[in-house]
Amino acid sequence: MDLALLTAVASPRRREILRLLWDGDLTAGAIHEAMPDVTFGAVSLQLKVLLDAGLVECQADRQFRVYRVRREALSPVAPMLEQMWTDALWRLKLKAELAETRRGPKPRRRSRPALARRRSLSKTEDR
């Protein structure tokens, strides 16, 4: 299972998720709130990758999903990760790292951010 470990840990975004979970279990929503620069969908996809790699586990609690890091699975690289996260120099590099290694389409402005769908406003709407 080390192949999946290496590829999973190679992604800055997944390392960011692991760092969040390192301090304690979180729901998928809480993880997303801590990562304002990506959509919920993107977070969910990365969580699935970590789940398939066996690096995190998930437990349902009502309508929430609580994620937990599996330290046993991460033990081969844990010292390196912890050093990266505790080293002051690394903290400074975190933002730059995320910005530079970003993949996929650039974030687009939401077409109408705060305007909720007024589906039920005019029920007898004729156009």
Add this chain to the structure above:
Amino acid sequence: MDLALLTAVASPRRREILRLLWDGDLTAGAIHEAMPDVTFGAVSLQLKVLLDAGLVECQADRQFRVYRVRREALSPVAPMLEQMWTDALWRLKLKAELAETRRGPKPRRRSRPALARRRSLSKTEDR
């Protein structure tokens, strides 16, 4: 320098090169001979990545370049790599791993494999 280490070691192709160099120093050509499924250029590019990451070093010897692995730089992940390489199960997975994670264009048949450019054949060539 751990960021470069993680990304460098995340590539199966680069791990293959590191595994070859693990047993002893090799010239760029010898490395390429051991990897028949890629061009010399591809090997050279990956060697440059490993060089820039500080995971290998290079020394010129006549017209050859001898590459050597820098074990100090690889020490944080060396145990994991060595386990992968010595584990019998992993050996079976090596080919599959390379085939599955392959990127870039598929290998094309050389247009004329053994036919060398006959540049000097007809010196007074009129077209």
Add this chain to the structure above:
DNA sequence: CTCTTATTTTAGTTTGATCTAAATTAAGAG
């Protein structure tokens, strides 16, 4: 000088990882 061998570099192509936006699933509340 030319020819050969060893290697790197350049230019262009392909592919998979990562992302967005939207659709879907699921579960609790009214």
Add this chain to the structure above:
DNA sequence: CTCTTAATTTAGATCAAACTAAAATAAGAG
């Protein structure tokens, strides 16, 4: 049932890693 909230899944877009082929560089031999 509908409405809301939480999360996943799908379909499509973008981007950079990894590759190929060919050109360029370098160095030894004739």
